[in-house]
Structure formats: structure tokens, C-alpha cells
Amino acid sequence: MAVADFLRHLRSQPASQTRFLDRVRRDALARLFYQHPGLSRHAVEDAIGLALVDLVEGKIGAGFVGPEGPQTPAYADALARYLATQIVPRKLVDLYRVDQRGGPKLSVEQLCETPEGESWLEREIARQGKHPGPPALEEQQDLRRLQTCLEQLSPPLRAVVDGRLADESQAQTAARLHLSKVETVKSRMFSAIKKLQQCMSSQAHAAGARA
Amino acid sequence: MSPTPPPPSQDLDEVRPLSPEDALWVEALYRPLTAAEQDQLARSPQAPGRLRVLAAWGQHQASTQAEQGQAAAEKHFAALLQQAPVAAAHGPAHAWAGLRAWVQRHVGPVLSVVVLQAAALLWLAWPATWPLPGVTEPTAGPQWRGVAAGCAPWRVQWRGDLTLAQQERALLQLQLQLRSGPDEAGRYTLAGPGTAAELQAALGPLLTRFEANPDCPAPQPNTPPAKP
Numbered sequence A: 001m002a003v004a005d006f007l008r009h010l011r012s013q014p015a016s017q018t019r020f021l022d023r024v025r026r027d028a029l030a031r032l033f034y035q036h037p038g039l040s041r042h043a044v045e046d047a048i049g050l051a052l053v054d055l056v057e058g059k060i061g062a063g064f065v066g067p068e069g070p071q072t073p074a075y076a077d078a079l080a081r082y083l084a085t086q087i088v089p090r091k092l093v094d095l096y097r098v099d100q101r102g103g104p105k106l107s108v109e110q111l112c113e114t115p116e117g118e119s120w121l122e123r124e125i126a127r128q129g130k131h132p133g134p135p136a137l138e139e140q141q142d143l144r145r146l147q148t149c150l151e152q153l154s155p156p157l158r159a160v161v162d163g164r165l166a167d168e169s170q171a172q173t174a175a176r177l178h179l180s181k182v183e184t185v186k187s188r189m190f191s192a193i194k195k196l197q198q199c200m201s202s203q204a205h206a207a208g209a210r211a
Numbered sequence B: 001m002s003p004t005p006p007p008p009s010q011d012l013d014e015v016r017p018l019s020p021e022d023a024l025w026v027e028a029l030y031r032p033l034t035a036a037e038q039d040q041l042a043r044s045p046q047a048p049g050r051l052r053v054l055a056a057w058g059q060h061q062a063s064t065q066a067e068q069g070q071a072a073a074e075k076h077f078a079a080l081l082q083q084a085p086v087a088a089a090h091g092p093a094h095a096w097a098g099l100r101a102w103v104q105r106h107v108g109p110v111l112s113v114v115v116l117q118a119a120a121l122l123w124l125a126w127p128a129t130w131p132l133p134g135v136t137e138p139t140a141g142p143q144w145r146g147v148a149a150g151c152a153p154w155r156v157q158w159r160g161d162l163t164l165a166q167q168e169r170a171l172l173q174l175q176l177q178l179r180s181g182p183d184e185a186g187r188y189t190l191a192g193p194g195t196a197a198e199l200q201a202a203l204g205p206l207l208t209r210f211e212a213n214p215d216c217p218a219p220q221p222n223t224p225p226a227k228p
Helices: A002-012 A014-035 A041-056 A073-097 A108-112 A120-127 A135-151 A155-165 A170-176 A182-210 B020-027 B035-042 B047-106 B109-125 B164-174 B196-206
Strands: B154-158 B177-180 B188-191 B207-212
Touching: A002 A014, A002 A041, A002 A073, A002 B047, A014 A041, A014 A073, A014 A120, A014 B047, A041 A073, A041 B047, A120 B035, A120 B047, A135 A182, A135 B047, A155 A170, A155 A182, A155 B047, A170 A182, A182 B020, A182 B047, B020 B035, B035 B047, B154 B196, B164 B196, B196 B207
Parallel strands: none
Antiparallel strands: B154 B188, B154 B207, B177 B188
């Protein structure tokens, strides 16, 4: 009943609608892509859409209990987090279940086991102790460094990277770039990874030297 | 004087095959890795730097997607919320009553019970969140489609191997309405927004025939949300 009240509230409050949706999307996108950088963008967006459709149609959320009343920001935040950490990952697992996107099927446990926890990347990066500062700040710095370094890639490498960022498969990129072999896409992407690693590392060292 | 050798036409990296581990670093940007594959990369001597590249890549994807898709998502979420009161007010009983009325009109009051029971069994047997192959592919268009149109502008013929549940799921996922059928040629009419090209892209793999219904004008394009 509380979820129905909340949805009624959202209908009459466009600003709350936007805030709730933004929270669900940002949380889900950040969580999922940090766990699996190679996910399909379309699949993730579809999973978010399916979760919201289920919520609005009353198929999920009946047992959800919020910290405060359904018209409060705390309720909206808690429900958004519940969707992003529990429902969207399950929808994504379902979308990957048919195994038409290549690779292994996703595991619900891997995506949902620690709602507040860390992804394998966060865990490994922290374990290997290469972050000199607070993790959140370093992650933000790494994002900026990557964005700068992407601009410095040579056109052939950039074309492959841009294709992947646009959700292309290796075969689609090969076709777009008129490459006869998919292996060329793989090789260029590997070169791009190496160059990005070198570039990000030198930027990090430069930042350290300046500090 | 010896001739100057021509410059290499390709980067050396392009002709050198990747090692299994190097290939896995590439795969990490194209698909989810298994736990074993993640462990393998974490043990790599290159791990500290490359894991940070992967993590930053994931952040970049998330932030780009969040910005680019937000406007379209807002529009669809608002439309979805506005449709919801009808369904919420009547619930599943309303949907079943509608289906029963439709079946009674087209099949007959006695048979309708059998048809509905079969439909219910198929429905229950089909996992609630199982996606239909093809429908959630990138070319399938957005999930969010408002139902509109006063008549049925499209006429389709399902692929022979599709079950009733699969047809029903495709309609639900695209929020299309079945208006009539099958006719003597096995065709159904459908109502819903979107252009012929959009619907054909979404339903194409499931159909053997898709055509405009001459009895109903095709709707104008309703500025479908652009996917990033």
C-alpha cells in the first residue's frame, strides 16, 4: 500500500519523479558498470526500464518497508536503492539468461550480494594498495584521467574504443571500420588498454610529483 | 644505394596474436567476466594499473549513460506513471476480464474458459521476467511505449514456432495491443505507437509478415526516445 501511495505522490510531483528516477538510474549504472565494465549499455538501460515498469505495475515492492512515510525523501531514496541494488541486477541477469550477448551468464549473487559493498574491481584495487588517497577521490581522479587519455589515442585506436563505448560488438566495429578480421579489433583494443594504462599512470605520477 | 624500405602498413601489435591473458583484458570491456576470469586478471602482473583502467572505463560508461539517457527516461517514466492508475485501480482481475471478453467475442463463450485456462497455464509456466529473444536487443527500440491509437494500424503474422505465451510477452514488452485475429490467413491486427520501421525492427525476428492495415491509417511518428 505504501508503494502505491508513493507512486501516487510521484504522479503529482514532477520534481520528485525526476529525482527518484535519477537516483535509480545513477545508482544502478554505477553499481553495474563498476562490477562489469563490459556490460551492454542497452541491456542495462532495458533492465532499469523493466524494473520501473514492474514497480509501477505493482509486480514488485509490495513488501517494501521504507524508513519513513511514503511521501518523504528518505522513503524515495530507500526505494531507489532497493531497485538499483536488488531488482535491476535481477532484471539484467534475466536479460543475459538467454545468452545471446556472448560470454557467461551473469550471477545474481555476484551482482546483489553486497548492496553496500564493493565490486571485485574496488576490492582488488584496494587490496593491491595502489590508491594513495581516499578511494572515492582516487576513483574520481581516475575517471578524469581516463577521459583525458581517451582524447590522446591515435585515430585507429580511438575508432575502436568509440565503437565499444557506443555498445558495438567486436564484429560490428570490424564491419564499420572495414576490417577483414575481428582479431584486428581485439589487437587495437588491447593496444588502447595499454596506452590508457601508461597515460593514466604517468598522469598519476605527475600529480604525485606536483603534490 | 639500397632502396628505402616501405613503412610498415600496420602497427606491429595488430599482427601479433594476443596471449590468452591479454585477450581476457580485452574481453573484460566486451562482456561480463566469470569469477574465475576476474581472479585470473587480479593475479596478473599488470593488474594494478589495468584494473584501474577497467574501473575508470566502467565509471565512464555509467556517467555517460546517466547523462545521455536521462531526458528520454524521464519522459517515459512520466508516461508510465500516468498509465498506471488504470491498471492499478483494476488490477489483474480487470485484465483477465478484458481478455475473457475478447476471447468470448472471437472464440465463443464455452470455448473461452478452455482457452483462458490454457493461456493461464502457459503464462504461469513462463518465467515472469524471461525476456523474449530479439525483443531486448539494441535494435528492438525502447521498452517504454505508451499505448495509443484508436484502431489497429498494423497487421502481423507470427512465426509458426512461437507459443502463445511468447507472442503475449512480446506484446507486453512493447506495450502493443492485440485488436483482432487471426483472420483466415492467420494474421492479427495490432495497435500501438511507433513507426513501421521501429515495430518491424522490434518484432521482425518473431514475424513472418508485417504490413500496414489498410483499414486503419498508420500513426504519425511520435518522436521515439533516442537511445544513446
